[in-house]
Amino acid sequence: MKLGILRTPARTILPISQKVIKKLSDLGAEVVIEKPESSVNWEESLIQNSAPYVSREEILKTADILLSVGYSELESVNARYWISEFQPFNQPDITGKLDAMGITGLSLDMIPRISRAQSMDVLSSMASIAGYKAVLQAADLLPRYFPMMITAAGSIRPARVLVIGAGVAGLQAIATARRLGGVVEAFDTRSAVKEEVESLGGKFVEVEGATDRSDSGGYAVEQSEDYKKRQQEKLAERASGADVIITTAQLRGKPAPKIITEEVISNMPPGAVIVDLAASTGGNTIYTENNKLVAIEGISIIGDSYLADSMPQTASELYANNAFNFMELIVKEKEIQLDLDDEIISNAKING
Missing domain, CATH: 3.40.50.720 (NAD(P)-binding Rossmann-like Domain)
Known part of the structure; x- marks a missing residue:
């Protein structure tokens, strides 16, 4: 199970960290990260060579799951699932775009604000x-x-x-x-x-x-x-x-x-x-x-x-923790299994 970390244009946050990469490995995920345009000191400290940098094209061709902090237009993708903040209330056409790519969107901003989901709440972390x-x-x-x-x-x-x-x-x-x-x-x-x-x-x-x-x-x-x-x-x-x-x-x-x-x-x-x-x-x-x-x-x-x-290192660490806690809920036996009877998962799944 290959997890591709995509960068979102105009956003500085990277939804991954060294600690989370190790935890994802224990779940059976191989993490690859989209290569930055230039070296970033805070990012090097965050990742510490714990996962390889590869091209965006390679991620889209080989990753089984995509993870990002926001939506960006993509060409054809190999992945079946994309975890991100899709903001479907503000982007009503997003479900159609995801359907057209043949990918299921799991929107972290749609996770209900209930006690059991607090550790996955990216909106509260960023707020x-x-x-x-x-x-x-x-x-x-x-x-x-x-x-x-x-x-x-x-x-x-x-x-x-x-x-x-x-x-x-x-x-x-x-x-x-x-x-x-x-x-x-x-x-x-x-x-x-x-x-x-x-x-x-x-x-x-x-x-x-x-x-x-x-x-x-x-x-x-x-x-x-x-x-x-x-x-x-x-x-x-x-x-x-x-x-x-x-x-x-x-x-x-x-x-x-x-x-x-x-x-x-x-x-x-x-x-x-x-x-x-x-x-x-x-x-x-x-x-x-x-x-x-x-x-x-x-x-x-x-x-x-x-x-x-404006605080990308701290924001990335928190975002990565939130995303991992969500993935821990949906990954069973080294693959994504969506239990739609779970209100967290059913709210996060916006199409497909």
Whole structure:
């Protein structure tokens, strides 16, 4: 059983590591890795010559299983299975493309967020990194200190941070901002996360009357127009003192909700920074552009849904662990066997 590791254009993460290669060998998998265009120091440290580099063409001709972090157009393939993040909600034609290649897609982003699947949850692994990096990027752009400083030249107040969405990314952003000395407030439609926010040192901002579904898998859910109005009023009020806003709200299978309006932005102090982690699905601000930094009325808005790629070594290690834990579930007697009575497997299988 040959497992081919494919690189995804515009992504830096490699879904494999030396430790995982050894574990995969014990499962009966021979790992080969698509050769990089140039030498990468962090990747050499990650792999440590534990698997050979071969051409993309050779992988497509000889691999029985493909593993990558995202979809890319391929010519004819030998493999029967491809494990990746296919994002079928955002790419509705993906199942047809996989069917046309004669390959079964197993989408890691479709694994349900249940206790048994936590070790396979690539979305949470990458979101944790993104929340951390979002605060660091904001601190880099912010023209002032994060922590309170008392010096002979005078006292500096701490930066005020507003985090919208207290899922995995939001909670990591809260923790990171607090470590840097910021004063943090957090908003979420789910009142159940209040305790988590407060345990990290944040103040929970609550707007009553939210639709709060426990089966949303960590995603936001569509709210009523009346609630949205009250939400905007509250956010405009809290944004007036915010030096940094981190937004993370996404609706599964739909464009991200526009939470940060022109009014909210106009209330922010000059030099403030917004980091929008929902940029790839339209963004939470009306001005967000994916993979771009834009300036509106003196406010910097960073649109980046793949901040985990800015920490490729750690992201690759975590991604590789998640992918292996999934493969351990589906590989029996040195070949893939899909038990569709298992909700993890049935959700991950998107075609075929």
